[in-house]
Amino acid sequence: MNIETITFENNTLRIINQARLPGKYERVALTSLEDVINAIQSLMVRGAPAIGIVAAYGFYIHVKNLKAEGPLPIDKVVHSADLLKNARPTAVNLQWAVDRMLNIYKINENKHNLLELLKDTAIKIHQEDKESCERIGQYGARLISDSMHILTHCNAGILATGGIGTALAPVYTAYKEGKNIHIYVDETRPVGQGARLTYWELTHNNVPATLIADNMAAGLMHMNKIDMIIVGADRIASNGDVANKIGTYGLAVLAKHHGIPFYIAAPCSTFDMRIKRGDDIPIEYRPDHEITGYWQIDNMNYHVYNPAFDITPADLISAIITENGVINKPNKKNIQSNLKPEEFVL
Amino acid sequence: MNIETITFENNTLRIINQARLPGKYERVALTSLEDVINAIQSLMVRGAPAIGIVAAYGFYIHVKNLKAEGPLPIDKVVHSADLLKNARPTAVNLQWAVDRMLNIYKINENKHNLLELLKDTAIKIHQEDKESCERIGQYGARLISDSMHILTHCNAGILATGGIGTALAPVYTAYKEGKNIHIYVDETRPVGQGARLTYWELTHNNVPATLIADNMAAGLMHMNKIDMIIVGADRIASNGDVANKIGTYGLAVLAKHHGIPFYIAAPCSTFDMRIKRGDDIPIEYRPDHEITGYWQIDNMNYHVYNPAFDITPADLISAIITENGVINKPNKKNIQSNLKPEEFVL
Numbered sequence: 177m178n179i180e181t182i183t184f185e186n187n188t189l190r191i192i193n194q195a196r197l198p199g200k201y202e203r204v205a206l207t208s209l210e211d212v213i214n215a216i217q218s219l220m221v222r223g224a225p226a227i228g229i230v231a232a233y234g235f236y237i238h239v240k241n242l243k244a245e246g247p248l249p250i251d252k253v254v255h256s257a258d259l260l261k262n263a264r265p266t267a268v269n270l271q272w273a274v275d276r277m278l279n280i281y282k283i284n285e286n287k288h289n290l291l292e293l294l295k296d297t298a299i300k301i302h303q304e305d306k307e308s309c310e311r312i313g314q315y316g317a318r319l320i321s322d323s324m325h326i327l328t329h330c331n332a333g334i335l336a337t338g339g340i341g342t343a344l345a346p347v348y349t350a351y352k353e354g355k356n357i358h359i360y361v362d363e364t365r366p367v368g369q370g371a372r373l374t375y376w377e378l379t380h381n382n383v384p385a386t387l388i389a390d391n392m393a394a395g396l397m398h399m400n401k402i403d404m405i406i407v408g409a410d411r412i413a414s415n416g417d418v419a420n421k422i423g424t425y426g427l428a429v430l431a432k433h434h435g436i437p438f439y440i441a442a443p444c445s446t447f448d449m450r451i452k453r454g455d456d457i458p459i460e461y462r463p464d465h466e467i468t469g470y471w472q473i474d475n476m477n478y479h480v481y482n483p484a485f486d487i488t489p490a491d492l493i494s495a496i497i498t499e500n501g502v503i504n505k506p507n508k509k510n511i512q513s514n515l516k517p518e519e520f521v522l
Numbered sequence: 523m524n525i526e527t528i529t530f531e532n533n534t535l536r537i538i539n540q541a542r543l544p545g546k547y548e549r550v551a552l553t554s555l556e557d558v559i560n561a562i563q564s565l566m567v568r569g570a571p572a573i574g575i576v577a578a579y580g581f582y583i584h585v586k587n588l589k590a591e592g593p594l595p596i597d598k599v600v601h602s603a604d605l606l607k608n609a610r611p612t613a614v615n616l617q618w619a620v621d622r623m624l625n626i627y628k629i630n631e632n633k634h635n636l637l638e639l640l641k642d643t644a645i646k647i648h649q650e651d652k653e654s655c656e657r658i659g660q661y662g663a664r665l666i667s668d669s670m671h672i673l674t675h676c677n678a679g680i681l682a683t684g685g686i687g688t689a690l691a692p693v694y695t696a697y698k699e700g701k702n703i704h705i706y707v708d709e710t711r712p713v714g715q716g717a718r719l720t721y722w723e724l725t726h727n728n729v730p731a732t733l734i735a736d737n738m739a740a741g742l743m744h745m746n747k748i749d750m751i752i753v754g755a756d757r758i759a760s761n762g763d764v765a766n767k768i769g770t771y772g773l774a775v776l777a778k779h780h781g782i783p784f785y786i787a788a789p790c791s792t793f794d795m796r797i798k799r800g801d802d803i804p805i806e807y808r809p810d811h812e813i814t815g816y817w818q819i820d821n822m823n824y825h826v827y828n829p830a831f832d833i834t835p836a837d838l839i840s841a842i843i844t845e846n847g848v849i850n851k852p853n854k855k856n857i858q859s860n861l862k863p864e865e866f867v868l
Contacts, residue, residue, distance in 0.1 A: 199818050360827075363813060365711060365735040371817040375824060386825045389711040389813055391736040391769030395832035398771060423737030425744060429779045430772060467709060467735055470816050471717040472545050478721060479732045481706075486741035 179334045179377055182221070182229055184299065189233045193220045194335055198376040206230070209238040209256055216263040216270070219367060223336020224410045225305050225443055228269035231260050232298040235277040240291055253281055265458040266419055266485045267410040268448040273301055302338045308443040308499035309339025316346025316406065316441055316497040322355050324403040327393055329362040330421035331373035332408025332441065342408040342441040344374070346497065351383050359385040360402060362393060364421060366466040366482065390423050397434040405431050409442040409496075416490030416506030417454025422483055428492035440488075441497040444515050454487035525680045525723055528567070528575050530645065535579045539566045540681055544722040552576070555584040555602055562609040562616070565713065569682020570756045571651050571789055574615035577606050578644040581623040586637055599627055611804040612765055612831045614757040614794040619647055648684045654789040654845035655685025662692025662752065662787055662843040668701050670749040673739055675708040676767035677719035678754025678787065688754040688787040690720070692843065697729050705731040706748060708739060710767060712812040712828065736769050743780040751777050755788040755842075762836030762852030763800025764788075768829055774838035786834075786852075787843040790861050800833035 183190045183203075193202045195218055204220065206212050212234030215221050221230050238256055242248045257278045261271045280297045284290045320326070332343035340348045350357055359378055364370035371387055378385040388396070396402050405427055411419045418424070418440050431438035451457060464480035496503040496511075503514050529536045529549075539548045541564060550566065552558050558580030561567050567576050584602055588594045603624045607617045626643045630636045666672070678689035686694045696703055705724055710716035717733055724731040734742070742748050751773055757765045764770070764786050777784035797803060810826035842849040842857075849860050 198822060362737075363711070363817070365709070365737060368817050371813070371819065375819075384825075386827050387813060388827050389736075389768070391708075391711060391772055392827060392829065392832075394772030394775060395768065395829065396827075398833070422735070422741065426737055426740030426772065426776060429740060429776055433775045433779065467717070467733060471709070471714050473717065473721075476544060479730075481732050481734050481738060481742075483738065483741065486738075487744070 179380065181226055181335050182233075182302065182338060184233055184302065189230070189237060191215060191221045191230060192335065194222060194373060195220050197372050206234065207237065208241060209234060209259065212237070213259060213263045222369070223331060224267035224269040224408065224446055225337040225342065226335070227264065227267055228273035228445060229302045229305055229338045231263070231270050232273040232277050232301045234260060235274055236291070236294040236298045239281065239294055243291065250282070250285065254278065264460055266460045269443075269445045272445045276301065305337055305443060306339035309337050309341055309345045311499035312342055312441050312443065312497050313340055313345030313349035315502050316439070317349035317353060319437070319439065319497075319502070320346055320350040320355060320357060320404065323357070324355070325358050325360060325401055327360040327362065327396070327402045327405045327427070328374060329370060329390070329407045329423055329427055330364045331369040331377075333374055333377050335373045335377055336408060342443065343406045344378070345441060346406060347378075347383060348381060351381070357383070359383060360393070360396060361385050361387050362390045362423065363387060364423065365390055369421070393427060394430050397430055397436060402436055404437050404439065406439045406441055409440050409446050410485055411451070411457050412440070412442060412447045412496065413451040413454050413457060414447070414449045414508050414511065415453050416493060416496065416508070416511055417457075418488045418490075418493065419454060419457040419459070419485045420488065422486050425486040425488045428488045432492055437494040438492060439495055439497055440493055444498050444500060447511060447515060449512070449515070454489060457487060459486075460484040525726065527572055527681050528579075528648065528684060530579055530648065535576070535583060537561060537567045537576060538681065540568060540719060541566050543718050552580065553583065554587060555580060555605065558583070559605060559609045568715070569677060570613035570615040570754065570792055571683040571688065572681070573610065573613055574619035574791060575648045575651055575684045577609070577616050578619040578623050578647045580606060581620055582637070582640040582644045585627065585640055589637065596628070596631065600624065610806055612756045612806045615789075615791045618791045622647065651683055651789060652685035655683050655687055655691045657845035658688055658787050658789065658843050659686055659691030659695035661848050662785070663695035663699060665783070665785065665843075665848070666692055666696040666701060666703060666750065669703070670701070671704050671706060671747055673706040673708065673742070673748045673751045673773070674720060675716060675736070675753045675769055675773055676710045677715040677723075679720055679723050681719045681723055682754060688789065689752045690724070691787060692752060693724075693729060694727060697727070703729070705729060706739070706742060707731050707733050708736045708769065709733060710769065711736055712808075712816075715767070739773060740776050743776055743782060748782055750783050750785065752785045752787055755786050755792050756831055757797070757803050758786070758788060758793045758842065759797040759800050759803060760793070760795045760854050760857065761799050762839060762842065762854070762857055763803075764834045764836075764839065765800060765803040765805070765831045766834065768832050771832040771834045774834045778838055783840040784838060785841055785843055786839055790844050790846060793857060793861060795858070795861070800835060803833060805832075806830040
């Protein structure tokens, strides 16, 4: 099965509605700014790179819609871009992609082919991400040996990107190379990206996988049943601290305790060099019912704490796998050398 | 609200059906061996001490039922005891309680007041547990200071015992003493003993509590928001290794990394001095649907790993709080000194 997370064909943006997976496979067309923001906020599309791609297409669609209505003041475009960028606060790829689109808009505001240029840029962002995934896969697969058991958390796979994933790219690449591997999938409470998305896409690609509750990973590590941990990232500070799905930090501490390599896989668009350290990354808090809903205690006045992300300090990270190579023991200096100069400019 | 987890009135054993909490509060009478085994296996009653108490009453009820039918060969009683003891494999209090009942049976088999002696022993086991909880509360509360934030996992409270709990006994006692405390409650996947039971009983007793997903505890520790961790135990090996609800081991590792005290609270009936170390404790594996059910992926042929317990090595445990006192840095020697001689005899 060929999973196409995001398609843009005949000028129409379509996504898989990931909020319904795996019970229902449904493709949804997004035809307005509101559609796109709603899709991002309701987790119909999620995963830092995928959000960026959809937002880029969304920006183009929105400008096209507005232009059809009449003259378009720049203030209105900037305001729309802000709405898009603020749809979710943690993943920086969203801001990065929208700023890149806005920049193209500003430079070419009065050109007759503005819409074509915007469309081409969105397609380029999509295509670049696909290629980044491939390269992350190639670099990351070198770290994977035959017979390895690999733990992943949340979903940083095909469904989170425009390609074969970030954390799962090395997995798919190693599997294609014929390596005999097995993946432990954290269900990833509260939203279940592991149980609903990662397990689904791995098994659709025939990669052997076992589903566990998040709190079972530690015991497996104690029994030497996990050889490597790979997860994605929603934002990486300039010192290498990583914001990723809640639960990531705990896995990094457990990995250190057990001497297990702990890898982050992410495209360079995930780095935010304006931010010094992880504690400065804004963390999104999600509604209580994501936790209470399951237990049918929604109406019982529970006090709930539900951050969507946590911060993993750089010193717990063995390496960050990017499309430009593997950054071992990440710090400001080796991150800067790894990023191409244009990554700093929006 | 006075929560009575287990009652024995007018010769009738009744339990709260914990599988239905907190949505439905329902008391169920258990009138046969089958009732009792089913209640234990389906988690209508759970928590190591509570299982032991219910099994003791169950043994009495079963012998009474059999005696009413005619002569009762000892083989049949031993067989029934084995069925009870094997209802769940990890918690040793179950075996301990049934063996104690069986011993009374064997010693008094031919006495006219056998049934009275069995009934009295079951009531005594129940009463002793209640008193143990009180004493655990008193010893444990000394470790709790004003303004502490305490994390607990699973349910080791009123609903898990014949009294005010094991892990939660120090919490209730400190709260009664007027200490201003706040409890973080792990929801405890997959079965949700934290979300369904611990939060429910804490708030019914007015103790301030916040519900979190299990994977959120690490981030709270990183932010210095957790001052202490207290959990219960299902079995403690003679070297101090502890089997407890899956997820406990990971919390112990995280506690060590963050310099947070990690306490086990359990009655002496939880120690199994026949067992050398944690890895020798049998671990129960539960059905897949406990994990897959939530995500509505039951019918999707998921490969699932679902252990109900994990092992925390003694060297990660700051102390074990028992009814006989606090065992700091537990090891075989100080555990033996803490247990009264009669604890070794069944």
